[in-house]
Amino acid sequence: MSVKVMEEEWLYSDALVRALLEWVRGHAAVERSVYPFIRIVAEQALRPSEARGLRVSDVVLPERGLGKLTARYRGTAREVPLQPHFVEFLREWISEADLGEGDLLFPSRPGRPLSAPIYQRVWEQAQKAVLPRDERYWWRLGEPISILRESCLVKWLGMGVSCFAVAEVAGVTPSWLALRYPHCFRVENAEIDWDHLAGAMALPESLKL
Numbered sequence: 001m002s003v004k005v006m007e008e009e010w011l012y013s014d015a016l017v018r019a020l021l022e023w024v025r026g027h028a029a030v031e032r033s034v035y036p037f038i039r040i041v042a043e044q045a046l047r048p049s050e051a052r053g054l055r056v057s058d059v060v061l062p063e064r065g066l067g068k069l070t071a072r073y074r075g076t077a078r079e080v081p082l083q084p085h086f087v088e089f090l091r092e093w094i095s096e097a098d099l100g101e102g103d104l105l106f107p108s109r110p111g112r113p114l115s116a117p118i119y120q121r122v123w124e125q126a127q128k129a130v131l132p133r134d135e136r137y138w139w140r141l142g143e144p145i146s147i148l149r150e151s152c153l154v155k156w157l158g159m160g161v162s163c164f165a166v167a168e169v170a171g172v173t174p175s176w177l178a179l180r181y182p183h184c185f186r187v188e189n190a191e192i193d194w195d196h197l198a199g200a201m202a203l204p205e206s207l208k209l
Helices: 014-027 034-044 048-053 084-096 116-130 146-158 163-170 174-180 194-201
Strands: 067-073 076-082 107-109
Touching: 014 034, 014 116, 014 146, 034 048, 034 084, 034 116, 034 146, 048 067, 048 116, 067 084, 076 084, 076 163, 146 163, 163 174
Parallel strands: none
Antiparallel strands: 067 076
């Protein structure tokens, strides 16, 4: 399996992601779906194509506790848990946008999914406004919105969430995560108790020469 490595320095920090979302929230009034769409990519690590295809009926938003959404990718469906704060956010969005059960969650216009050129234009404007003008970021203008998904996945791994759980939520395999984000799996200066290991691996006397 060939997977391109995404090193740590390519990813966006929490502070930078928040700044980008704040900018989008304040400048996407013409197309109201853009902000909640970009936010769900950034906070739930959805692929943009998955987020565009979501319908109101794909989300379960209980009054209390965790919610969930059903994401679909290449004919395969998976459940993604939603934290209570995001459940409340989606409740408010659905009410504000006056969306029905069968409607797209992020419509561009009634019955039509959010247009890629529309959200990409807002995203590029946000990058120009927010990204630091330095060698690390400034030359990366035009980077796709999927960098938000990548940054979210690495954040989860960095918080100690099991790679198996992250893989299940993201719709990838644990081996894909390890190949894509090798820096999340490096253990530097690890100490090994060789005496304990030798005792655990020792053969019983009956098997020794």
